Amino acid sequence: MTGNQSLGRPDYGLDAPGVVRNLLLVGAIGLTLGALIITGVLPSVVTIGADVRVSIVGMCVGPGFACDYGACDDLEQSRWESTPPRS
Numbered sequence: 001m002t003g004n005q006s007l008g009r010p011d012y013g014l015d016a017p018g019v020v021r022n023l024l025l026v027g028a029i030g031l032t033l034g035a036l037i038i039t040g041v042l043p044s045v046v047t048i049g050a051d052v053r054v055s056i057v058g059m060c061v062g063p064g065f066a067c068d069y070g071a072c073d074d075l076e077q078s079r080w081e082s083t084p085p086r087s
Contacts, residue, residue: 015078023071030064 014020036042037057046054 013078015074020071020074023067023074027064027066027068027071030060030062030067032064034061034064 033042034057037044037060044055044057046056048054
């Protein structure tokens with residue numbers, strides 16, 4: 001064995017780094033908007049037309065958590081679970 005080769009697990013890097021970046025961005029935006037709505041900085045209800053009122057806090061917080069969870073799960077799997085240990 002020469003130089004920097006080792007017998008440990010290989011590091012193939014992050015799977016789909018663009019997807020992970022986008023999930024983290026969308027999650028951060030959703031959670032930030034949700035926090036601004038909950039604290040009262042932004043309105044919690046949007047009126048569409050004259051009769052339709054839509055509560056938007058769930059539209060921000062739910063997908064925000066889901067996207068951040070998906071990004072963290074992808075980071076975890078590509079870093080620690082992507083290859084079985086070598087014999």
